Amino acid sequence: MSDVKKFLYLNRRAPYGTIYALESLEVVLIGAAFEQDVSLAFVDDGVFQLTNGQNTDGIGVKNFSPTFRALGDYDVQKLFVERESLEERGLSEDDLMEIVYEDEDDDWAEKPAIHVISRAEMADVMADADVVLSF
Amino acid sequence: MKIGVLVSEGPYTHQAADSAYKFVTAALAAGHEVPRVFFYHDGVNVATRLSVPPQDERHIQRNWTALAKDHGVDLVVCIAAAQRRGMLDENEATRQGKDANNLAEGFRISGLGQLIEMGIQTDRLVTFGD
Numbered sequence: 023m024s025d026v027k028k029f030l031y032l033n034r035r036a037p038y039g040t041i042y043a044l045e046s047l048e049v050v051l052i053g054a055a056f057e058q059d060v061s062l063a064f065v066d067d068g069v070f071q072l073t074n075g076q077n078t079d080g081i082g083v084k085n086f087s088p089t090f091r092a093l094g095d096y097d098v099q100k101l102f103v104e105r106e107s108l109e110e111r112g113l114s115e116d117d118l119m120e121i122v123y124e125d126e127d128d129d130w131a132e133k134p135a136i137h138v139i140s141r142a143e144m145a146d147v148m149a150d151a152d153v154v155l156s157f
Numbered sequence: 158m159k160i161g162v163l164v165s166e167g168p169y170t171h172q173a174a175d176s177a178y179k180f181v182t183a184a185l186a187a188g189h190e191v192p193r194v195f196f197y198h199d200g201v202n203v204a205t206r207l208s209v210p211p212q213d214e215r216h217i218q219r220n221w222t223a224l225a226k227d228h229g230v231d232l233v234v235c236i237a238a239a240q241r242r243g244m245l246d247e248n249e250a251t252r253q254g255k256d257a258n259n260l261a262e263g264f265r266i267s268g269l270g271q272l273i274e275m276g277i278q279t280d281r282l283v284t285f286g287d
Contacts, residue, residue: 052269153276
């Protein structure tokens with residue numbers, strides 16, 4: 023058996039209001055050093071974590087959304103967002119931050135890290151994972 | 158089977174730490190290995206030795222401490238989550254210039270890498286939380 027496992031970080035909650043989203047991202051950043059096959063999934067209110075123009079000035083909490091754009095530097099290249107969760111909240115892909123990574127197998131071309139997929143496809147992503155960490 | 162356990166909600170407020178304890182006890186009794194339990198989010202509060210529940214209630218921290226002692230389960234508390242919530246061992250209390258520490262026997266404070274490592278090294282990772 024290969025030493026590399028498929029880790030899936032499942033983000034289900036809004037970015038603020040509870041600490042789950044921030045502490046999920048902290049695990050992702052630390053976990054990146056372990057050279058596993060990492061994917062992030064965003065479902066339910068978790069899709070709000072990736073929205074553009076977050077401003078936390080009024081709530082006294084750090085806006086950590088810029089960190090998502092740095093994930094490419096940590097070799098985190100796959101962010102799956104559930105289309106139905108976006109639509110149920112009146113959101114579309116246009117409301118999400120642009121997050122890219124550099125593909126080392128393609129002359130370091132910048133490629134989009136976000137993939138908007140259906141609920142059925144999201145089920146496949148989850149079934150395919152070896153370790154699911156749910157936040 | 159080798160099973161890793163993640164506890165991600167606080168004691169008494171939430172059933173997670175109780176269910177995880179019962180799960181680990183049952184898994185060990187069935188002959189499985191549980192090398193490590195990782196405490197994250199408010200789950201770190203399970204490790205305070207200053208908890209004093211009413212005498213006719215279960216003592217969650219003592220249950221876990223006994224489990225570590227009897228079965229050698231490695232109880233790891235996330236350092237980042239712990240420091241936010243005021244959970245310190247002796248070394249950290251000294252390093253941070255605090256006048257007290259509150260980590261119970263049988264627990265140790267370490268980094269999130271221990272959670273990832275547990276995911277890599279076990280056959281299953283079971284989460285208890287919301």
